[in-house]
Amino acid sequence: MHFSCISIVTTSAPPAWGGNAKLGASEPPSCCSFLMLRQEKQQLSLLLSLHCLPSVHSALFLFPRFPSPFHISLSLSPPPWPVSDKFIEVDNRDMKEKNPWHRPVTIIITVIGVIAIVALVTVAVLQNKPLSQKYKYGIVLDAGSSHTALYIYQWPAEKDNDTGRVEQMHSCKVKGPGISSYASNPSMAGESLKECMREAQRHVPASHHSETSLYLGATAGMRLLDLENKSASNKVFLAVADALQKFPFTFRGARLLSGQEEGAFGWVTVNYLDDRLKQEFRLYGNDYQLYTHSFLCYGKDQALRLTLAHQTRTGLGTIADPCFHPGYNETKKYSDLYDSPCVSDRKPQQAPSNFTHTGIGNFQQCQEVVKKIFNFSRCEYSQCSFNGVFQPTVQGKYGGFSAYYFVMNFLNLTDTSIPLESVKEKLARHCATPWRELKNKHPDIKLKYLAEYCFSGTYIITLLTEGYNFTSETYSTIEFIKKIKGSDTGWTLGYMLTLTNLIPAEAPDTPPLPHAGYVSIVTVIALVLFVLFIFSLRPLWPRCSKQPQIV
Numbered sequence: 001m002h003f004s005c006i007s008i009v010t011t012s013a014p015p016a017w018g019g020n021a022k023l024g025a026s027e028p029p030s031c032c033s034f035l036m037l038r039q040e041k042q043q044l045s046l047l048l049s050l051h052c053l054p055s056v057h058s059a060l061f062l063f064p065r066f067p068s069p070f071h072i073s074l075s076l077s078p079p080p081w082p083v084s085d086k087f088i089e090v091d092n093r094d095m096k097e098k099n100p101w102h103r104p105v106t107i108i109i110t111v112i113g114v115i116a117i118v119a120l121v122t123v124a125v126l127q128n129k130p131l132s133q134k135y136k137y138g139i140v141l142d143a144g145s146s147h148t149a150l151y152i153y154q155w156p157a158e159k160d161n162d163t164g165r166v167e168q169m170h171s172c173k174v175k176g177p178g179i180s181s182y183a184s185n186p187s188m189a190g191e192s193l194k195e196c197m198r199e200a201q202r203h204v205p206a207s208h209h210s211e212t213s214l215y216l217g218a219t220a221g222m223r224l225l226d227l228e229n230k231s232a233s234n235k236v237f238l239a240v241a242d243a244l245q246k247f248p249f250t251f252r253g254a255r256l257l258s259g260q261e262e263g264a265f266g267w268v269t270v271n272y273l274d275d276r277l278k279q280e281f282r283l284y285g286n287d288y289q290l291y292t293h294s295f296l297c298y299g300k301d302q303a304l305r306l307t308l309a310h311q312t313r314t315g316l317g318t319i320a321d322p323c324f325h326p327g328y329n330e331t332k333k334y335s336d337l338y339d340s341p342c343v344s345d346r347k348p349q350q351a352p353s354n355f356t357h358t359g360i361g362n363f364q365q366c367q368e369v370v371k372k373i374f375n376f377s378r379c380e381y382s383q384c385s386f387n388g389v390f391q392p393t394v395q396g397k398y399g400g401f402s403a404y405y406f407v408m409n410f411l412n413l414t415d416t417s418i419p420l421e422s423v424k425e426k427l428a429r430h431c432a433t434p435w436r437e438l439k440n441k442h443p444d445i446k447l448k449y450l451a452e453y454c455f456s457g458t459y460i461i462t463l464l465t466e467g468y469n470f471t472s473e474t475y476s477t478i479e480f481i482k483k484i485k486g487s488d489t490g491w492t493l494g495y496m497l498t499l500t501n502l503i504p505a506e507a508p509d510t511p512p513l514p515h516a517g518y519v520s521i522v523t524v525i526a527l528v529l530f531v532l533f534i535f536s537l538r539p540l541w542p543r544c545s546k547q548p549q550i551v
């Protein structure tokens, strides 16, 4: 209690003061009210002017030395007696003795209440805290046409069926070209994977090796090899399977993915990582109508072959390529250029063994050459992308990953809020940059990639606008993405989720509140209950009257 500042003004020293009250002569504290005290017959009266009501109210109960029962007169009117400049300061020590908060019962109840709240909140927190995580692992090798990459995924062991919880734990880029390049030496295809596989062995805890599934999926490069030479492609698959089986994981096969599978698994990956499967698409137990089409020979590398094949179709010894930089000058073999089923039947009869590939760096002309590799006019459907393939109207966001991302990222064009016209202008400036200047500016970038970014950027913009019909208005709906929530975008995650049955038939039940929200609510409710409990103890509190009353 807080009565040390209480001053009482009297006209005369009342006879009934106890020994703990003493006369004072100081000025009354500014906040305090005046108490008038007088004795009439056997009754003491206090007259009060309520300038600071709460403290004065309480003060009235704390004169220990008055006869009991203690009657109080309260009045809101100014005191009728002349106010003296004498003050009586009330001795605090007796007040404290009578302070109900210092009573043992109140103290015990308060302590028990606090302990109960702490216990309640602790139990709520511990009960709902995620248990120390035990993980499961899965490994997928993406055997692409230009390179192979290994991805390790992990997810909490006890929550196999929850979505949005599988995440990429590690990735490893296999040194050397894609496995299809080892057609003439298949065992080297297996050999090339070993370094990343050993890395995977180090990243997945040894106790989990045997239960970790390992998959290899091959895409465009092996599709082309399969078309060209089935036995060679089988040998490459056997060689990589043989190498992968030697590792302590559960090897679940090396196989060719169809273009449709690659598209669909890529769709599952990005929508899974974006948490869209749960909310929007309801993959769980539902059928989807998904449009996917893979244009074999129209990936970036094969598209470049097609444009070069177009430019060398007459068997020239030198070509001046608008898609390569001014000053670019390389001697290339006709046999290498035409060594792909995408162009092999177009090889000019009278071609020399080599041609000189020079650059003139002109975006507009490059776009004209690139357009030549697509057939935009033939269409038997309501609308087509190119080569007579049906193309539905694109809805929602359009994600461009892998080569789309690498190229646009190099060109500083991943921001699709940049107007399409500005994108083209920037690309034109890039293409016109002399080759020597570009090499000096980017000494760390692989020369093959650097030389091709003008072509690649032009090919991407042409494909998006002329092929997939993006316009200046819709260009901003495109997102060039590399990763979503730490996982690379691509088909591999969707493939593993599907083969490992990590997407359940039914949507999982999710708690209505996140953990933090739940704990906060429990805490607030506990505090409210505690305050109510304390108020329920009011009979133990000192009696006070809110209304001025005359007793």
Ligand SMILES: Nc1ccn([C@@H]2O[C@H](COP(=O)(O)OP(=O)(O)OP(=O)(O)O)[C@@H](O)[C@H]2O)c(=O)n1
Pocket: 143, 144, 145, 146, 147, 178, 219, 220, 221, 299, 300, 301, 401, 402, 403, 406, 407, 449, 456
């Ligand atoms: N920094 C980089 C890395 C890669 N690339 C290019 O990006 C393409 C790789 O694309 P990706 O879709 O990963 O190809 P692959 O998986 O190798 O092939 P695919 O899936 O078509 O079989 C290749 O042309 C490569 O030259 C690039 O231009 N810049």
